[in-house]
Amino acid sequence: MRYLPLTPNDRSEMLATIGADTVDDLFRDVPDGVLNAEISGLPAHASEMAVERHMKKLAAKNLSAADAPFFLGAGAYRHHVPASVDHLIQRGEFLTAYTPYQPEIAQGTLQVLFEFQTQVARLFGTDIANASMYDGSTACWEAIAMAARITRRDGVVIGPIHPHYLSTAKTMAKFTKDEIRELSPALIADAGDDAMIDMIDDKTSCVVVQYPDILGRIPDLAKIADAAHDKGALLVAVVTEPVALGLLESPGSLGADIVVGEGQSLGVGLNFGGPYLGLFGAREKYARQMPGRLCGETVDADGKRGFVLTLSTREQHIRREKATSNICTNSGLCALAFSIHMTLLGGEGLDKLSRINHARAVKAAGKLAAIDGVELVNEGGFFNEFTLRLVGHDAREVALRMAKRGILSGVALSRLYPDSLDLSEGLVVCVTETCSDEDVDALVAALAEELA
């Protein structure tokens, strides 16, 4: 077996050293009848070639984004990732290291985390950021939990965020004291700022606002932040598309107290939903309430600058049942990928990338909205993602038929909101730098035919 270095000879020598006759003597604490129970229906070992064949067959059954005009977003975005990113994250020293518990021989990972935290904080406009969470949705409910610890209140107002994020938060709320009140989206231009503000009261711990929201609309964070702060509540901003922040004012600078997000857009890729990258930033004064790992600067015994995991008295391995979160393994390698991609871009590159996304989306939206029976919902502006109303059609059906034509046209809102008839005409379309003019033209032509 190619992954097992012990030879039969090694094994007998080692058993002799141990003083055991057979390896099963080492399993003698396992009750009879349980040890070596027959496991049926699974194949025996296979060569690299055979496994490759099996996996490639499965992969070939999927329509990959590269093989179709592709316009899906809604929490997972397709951007071009420079080749050097994937090369660098596959360096064994990054790929095959553990969490940096021994800082003297983990400065590579730790310095990357320090750089990553700084990049995320600057992008979000927050004082600090942590070393990553699982993904945007889990970062979002951790932010809700953190707000409750800070404010000692239980009320949670949630705007039109990604419904999976909302579902996740609701699952958690069943087991905590949080009382969630939500504002469901409607196919209108108004992002619901005033409606959210009206829902804030003296019991509100935080208002959770996605920026841009699930329909691609841009809420007025500054206004919501003021209203929340007036009532002693925190503003939690959720960013599912970090590239948007190349163009939009940062949530922190608009008054958000905690900013969380999905970092998959940069460096990570689509990967069918995971692994992704939870981003988590906050005001410095809340550092000790943060979930997850934090990397901090210090010096070594020679006075040289170095980095360590710090403030670990918040964490499960020290605080156990009193920890701020149970998270242990996070998304380290995805954070590295994000950080490399961000380093290649820099602020100016991100600015360019975001403007290209925006301009392409605006152009595409114009063409799509010109189709008979198609209305653009986002009159108040959008970044690279917008919602179309396909008047008189279930968008899910349309998306299916478009897929049959080999076009991945968008995310139908009825997939995300199966119970909402009002949203069933909605199709969320995302246009990034990867969508060529020909792709857009193909989408426009096919959609026009489908709706005709």
Place this chain on the structure above:
Amino acid sequence: MNAPNKSGWKPEMGEAGSGPVAKTASGDAGLALEEALIFELGGTGKCGVDFDEEPGDVSPALAKFARKAPVDLPALTEPEAVRHYTRLSRQNYAIDLGPFPLGSCTMKHNPRLNEAMARLPGFADIHPLQPMDTVQGAYEVIEQLADWLCKLTGMEAVAMSPKAGAHGELCGILAIRAALEARGDAREVILVPESAHGTNPATAAFAGYRVENIPATKDGRVDLQALKDRLGPDVAGVMITNPNTCGLFERDMKAISDAVHAAGGLVYCDGANFNAIVGKVRPGDLGVDAMHINLHKTFSTPHGGGGPGSGPVVLSELLAPFAPIPFVRRDEKGRLRMVEERGAKDHLPQTFGRMTAFHGQMGMFTRALTYMLSHGVDGLRQVAEDAVLNANYVLRSLEGDLDAPFGDAGPCMHEALFSDENLPDGFSTLDIAKGLIDEGFHPMTVYFPLVVHGAMLVEPTETESKAGLDRFIASMKSLTARAKAEDESLKSAPHYAPRRRLDETRAARKPVLTYKGEGVPPGTPSLSEIGGS
């Protein structure tokens, strides 16, 4: 060029000379390369990405939301970036460099076939919300992996979406809570052994339970009698790690499960240590109701310097109806479908809900399935046997040098536990760990589990050769001998690593979590000078 001159090598060309070596001007030392931060190296006016088009203007509708200036982030061009990260990578230890015997973490070799398969565009470049007919192969990966996990554990069902072990624990505990609530009997307490990983009590508390400790017996296992005495109508369940964090098989696991069930509770098993028993023991045969499996441990997906992981949770028949959404099922026509919010009412009406966006760590699923297919069920059994053999070899080779608190109680499983009992006053577990760094090894897990004083938990895994283990053992013997000889230099180890011991107190007292300095212009003094020494 480095070629010798025509007259050939002269001995005095490098061997002569004595006295202290001058510090280098660069701050580097041969292949020991220092590296500044991107904020000190990078700048504006350059970019590592080219674009084919000019950026457009901001649409009028968006103008009021637009930022006034680009985000203040430095850029590096590709050659600079490749160098930056490559130089940084060399300051890391990794399994690819040598043994990484972190107990409880299962740092085994990460096969590169896994990486190649996960990167096939048919897996890596598909969107989680694509129409289901366009991603049948991806659903099939999930279905096949689920089948492996159920069969290997002898369990009824598996929830695939948890993102890591701790998230899996939460999944299991929430399923338990949902099942008990469905009976109208939520209960209040989860019992957890003192030796448990910190995520166990943290998880139980997050799910709204009060955590109480279960004591251990002298031989490092759950005290069955004490557990039975504590069981009652307020106890929702137990969280037992098996094999446990002392590296021992919980002999009484079946009796524990029976007792908990008889008292109306449910059994969560922390499966982080499944590597010891994969293919040999099915936890389902021991009465377990839920168990997470760290694909990033047992099934070889890389740890990536902290993640990502993946923590599917196998569930008993009793808990399966409460599993989270989404999950994959085959419809009447044999097509695979992802049951999400839509369809849950028909196919899983009692689900406790969703735990994360989308459907779990696909990139880890492809790697883990690749690994399982490579080993096969026969190979996986060999994995467990070799992992246990390696650990016992370490245990028996070192028990004369270090105290092995449970060494007399019989064989260990996949990890060997030692305490600081035999170290002389003034020498600690930390000194041995840091000494190992100088020896060229990653240290074992230290000070965990908490039930053993100065714990050193060594998990070699099955991917270490005998020769590799012998080298590790020799180094451990040398280090304990040095401690016993009161070699003071051990207390300041490591001496040969990129950094000496770091000041963690200073880091925590006044945390510096982001770079605050001014950008340093290119051609800056080396990092060691910036660092102050």
